Amino acid sequence: EAQVTQNPRYLITVTGKKLTVTCSQNMNHEYMSWYRQDPGLGLRQIYYSMNVEVTDKGDVPEGYKVSRKEKRNFPLILESPSPNQTSLYFCASRQSLQETQYFGPGTRLLVL
């Protein structure tokens, strides 16, 4: 089954404690992205990757890092989380620019 998986699905942490949210896709897609969804703001792109070792900033990259060492994985790293990073995070992938983008189920993060 074609899918995008994210782990963990729910996470509560404290300010400053580094965390990583993993994302994996089994469709051999080249393009992957991270989004955050906040009430009243919709979905905003954090980072995206066009291929292995190729990443770039989206609309709201501050406080986040990503890496793309393998095609299937695109982890999101919060080196020093802050309460304003409390949000619902979605990973997504697609094969080409205008192909359907598949989203993961989301990771709900609470930073205390």
Add this chain to the structure above:
Amino acid sequence: DQQVKQNSPSLSVQEGRISILNCDYTNSMFDYFLWYKKYPAEGPTFLISISSIKDKNEDGRFTVFLNKSAKHLSLHIVPSQPGDSAVYFCAAYSGAGSYQLTFGKGTKLSVIP
């Protein structure tokens, strides 16, 4: 500056009637538009798309209309069903080589049985 705008946060429609969800955009470089549907506790799922070279695209009960001169698109759902109750996001790409997908804030559709 919000480049994709969905000005109605919510919409209620009777089952069997037409649902019309609207989206406006400001960036004239946008040339490919998509609608996503999102249920609670799930990721968004692709619904329908339209290229700027077209003014209409239809897929079953879902039709998207694009008015480039007005920088406006709309999603029509006919007939509306209770299972259509979800948040609908309008999104846009800006041309070949663009990797960024810009989303609107979403419209919550409630279809009343």
